[in-house]
Amino acid sequence: MEEFVNVYFFGKKYEVPANLTIMRAMEYAGYQLMRGCGCRNGFCGACATIYRIKGKKDLNFCLACSTKVEEDMYVATLPFFPLDKQVYDIETITPDQQLMMQLYPEVYACIGCNACTNACPQQLNTMQYIAYAQRGDYENCAEESFDCIMCGNCSNRCPAGISHPQVAMLARRINGKYIAKEAEHLLNRVKELHDDNKLTDDVKAIMNLSEAEVQNLYNTRDIEK
Numbered sequence: 001m002e003e004f005v006n007v008y009f010f011g012k013k014y015e016v017p018a019n020l021t022i023m024r025a026m027e028y029a030g031y032q033l034m035r036g037c038g039c040r041n042g043f044c045g046a047c048a049t050i051y052r053i054k055g056k057k058d059l060n061f062c063l064a065c066s067t068k069v070e071e072d073m074y075v076a077t078l079p080f081f082p083l084d085k086q087v088y089d090i091e092t093i094t095p096d097q098q099l100m101m102q103l104y105p106e107v108y109a110c111i112g113c114n115a116c117t118n119a120c121p122q123q124l125n126t127m128q129y130i131a132y133a134q135r136g137d138y139e140n141c142a143e144e145s146f147d148c149i150m151c152g153n154c155s156n157r158c159p160a161g162i163s164h165p166q167v168a169m170l171a172r173r174i175n176g177k178y179i180a181k182e183a184e185h186l187l188n189r190v191k192e193l194h195d196d197n198k199l200t201d202d203v204k205a206i207m208n209l210s211e212a213e214v215q216n217l218y219n220t221r222d223i224e225k
Helices: 022-028 097-102 105-109 115-119 126-134 139-143 153-157 164-179 184-193 196-207 211-219
Strands: 006-008 014-019 050-054 060-063 074-077
Touching: 006 022, 014 022, 022 074, 022 211, 074 115, 097 164, 105 126, 115 184, 126 139, 126 164, 139 164, 153 164, 184 196
Parallel strands: 006 074
Antiparallel strands: 006 014, 050 060, 050 074
């Protein structure tokens, strides 16, 4: 027989299958997710969630799409968290430390509490990439924050009011525009895409594959190190 666990969504108790993620368990319980989560035709990071297990003091941060329910789990999803998003022209900015001081001066108010890192569902070293941003080290900031999905959990817990995802986005844009070496294979692929016949042939070839062949093509693809 299928195993069930007791969970609490917004204070109300539900009995749900133990093998479900929080997101699927909420839908099983009758909730209709309307916030545009990534796997519901929206954007990744929208299912930022906090939970606590009955009898334990720890407050946990996660993504509802990838975290399984547990017995006596108390769940509350986070509303949209307003991040400070500065406007800039990537074509005209000067990628130095002064730019960070001008756009996101709050990074220099970091007190080193590490709440941002502890809240990250991606297990990123968030406080470290903010330290890189403080020094204007955009390359390392971009690398350290590469897997950020902009859920806002870090900023939600930050006493200094830092908009970590936006700081990281700025660093990755600067790195891509001014620092990282051009990828020759990518440039060649862009040129190929301008050739309608080449693109059409590739699409037709994929369309003629079976589902199993498409899955195998994806699983055995070359991944740049």
